[in-house]
Amino acid sequence: MVPVFACTTEKLQGQTCHDVIAVTPLNPRRAIPFHTFYVALSRAVCLTGLALTEKITRQYIEYSTLAGAIVAEMQRLIDLVKLPPAISMNDRIAFRQWKATQHV
Numbered sequence: 001m002v003p004v005f006a007c008t009t010e011k012l013q014g015q016t017c018h019d020v021i022a023v024t025p026l027n028p029r030r031a032i033p034f035h036t037f038y039v040a041l042s043r044a045v046c047l048t049g050l051a052l053t054e055k056i057t058r059q060y061i062e063y064s065t066l067a068g069a070i071v072a073e074m075q076r077l078i079d080l081v082k083l084p085p086a087i088s089m090n091d092r093i094a095f096r097q098w099k100a101t102q103h104v
Contacts, residue, residue, distance in 0.1 A: 009039040020044040
């Protein structure tokens with residue numbers, strides 16, 4: 001058993017977390033607002049500390065429209081992600097595969 005802590009995104013604002021599990025609804029009609037989802041996702045200090053309960057599908061994204069400023073900021077942040085100099089080839093490949101899926 002591992003102790004966990006749960007809270008709303010309002011309580012998370014301004015916090016930093018090493019591990020984040022973001023609960024994503026199965027039904028896209030019950031999708032949470034993207035600004036709320038962004039707060040949850042952006043609390044993790046690294047990508048490996050982030051987990052989603054469900055895949056974010058195209059249908060889920062299309063249901064929740066993003067403001068242009070949010071799209072631009074998300075793309076800017078994705079473009080800032082860099083690999084550290086000393087990283088294994090497997091991690092480089094995994095990173096390239098992840099980055100190829102990041103289309104805002």
